Amino acid sequence: MGTQISPMAPSTGAKILSRLRWIWLVLMAATLISFVAYKEVIQSPALIALLIVALAYFKARLVLLDFMELRYAPLGWRLAFELWLLFTSALILAFSLLG
């Protein structure tokens, strides 16, 4: 078990909560953009695949770094998840461009 971390100053807490709110807004906007682009805007299957996988990568990375706090984690853990994310996105994109 880890040690108890000392309480955070209210001003630091407010800053963090504000940052989390902005990240949530960006995540929701990215979700909306990828769905609208898929339904209404982009006709090319390759282009839509590129856009939605890129947006999924972008969203997942924000969740990993800021909600899961990997931005502040030991480098090895951060690197492992960044690699997983990159590999997963590349794999899905590569196969989606094949057929």
Next chain:
Amino acid sequence: MPNENADTHRLPGDEGVWFFICADAIFFLLLFGNYSYYRVLDPGGFASAQIQLHPAMAAINTGFLLTSSWFVARAVAYLRIGDSHRLVASLRWAILLGLAFVVMKVIEYALLVQHGVNLGSSQFTMYYFIITGIHLLHVLAGLIALWLCAVRAKAELQSPQYSHFIESAGAFWHVVDILWLFIFPLLYLIGAYA
């Protein structure tokens, strides 16, 4: 968003949970690769089954999970501020949105079954039900963990074990969210152009 007074290189929660999350992430990566490979072998067959899905419902579910994740991140921030009232409120919202995801998923399954689509209908539907079914089990496990966080909050807020528990549950919940961020485009959008 660590405590600025604390060690800046800190893994939140239990390291064992993070190892489990890694194994889980690799398992899903293999599933995604396996699905993608077989879709490329039969894009027409997969596309004709894919268009029976309800992508709008899945998009709404993405919103539910992302927002639920946000509430869990807020709950961890409130833990560090020491505000148990807002912590519990955030966890309740996170649980409610997780339950909304489950309800939406069950409705989606029911609609498909009503139209005669089931696990054995096609290769695509087999993958669809297996991947989303395993993910749904993760959602249920995460909801139980979040519920435990909520009921233990008032009495155990100050204990290191509690902060460890909520951070671990949070990390798991965020991964459940991240997996869905890929399941959604993979099953519902990519290749569904027929």
